[in-house]
Structures are given as C-alpha cells and as structure tokens.
Amino acid sequence: MLIDHPESFGARDRLTCTECGGDTILIRRSPHPEFGSSFETQVFRCLQCDRELTRSADVAGKPHS
C-alpha cells in the first residue's frame, strides 16, 4: 500500500529514545494490522544507540496504543 500523504500520520515526529534519550528517525511505516488504513504502525530508530521504537498513530499523527 502506498501512502499518499507522507506528512500525515505524524511522519515528521521525532521521538526520544527510551534507552538513551537520543533523537530517533522514522525508518518504517505500514498500515496497522488491526485498525486498518486509518492507522499506521511506525518504527523509529535511535541515531545514537540503534534501538528501534514502534508506535501506532492515526492520520493526524496522534499516537494510539
């Protein structure tokens, strides 16, 4: 599935690494397996320690747990 609006789903968010507090970048996005196309699962990778963080967000970029 292509994502038409790359700036939606909070794609510009930078999360803070839970391990070291460093900056993370979004490396992977996919439609949410349970909540459908209105939600994404997103994987962020820490630039400092390479830890990967996963979150779910809706089209407005609001996190959904």
Ligand SMILES: [Zn+2]
């Ligand atoms: Zn880190």
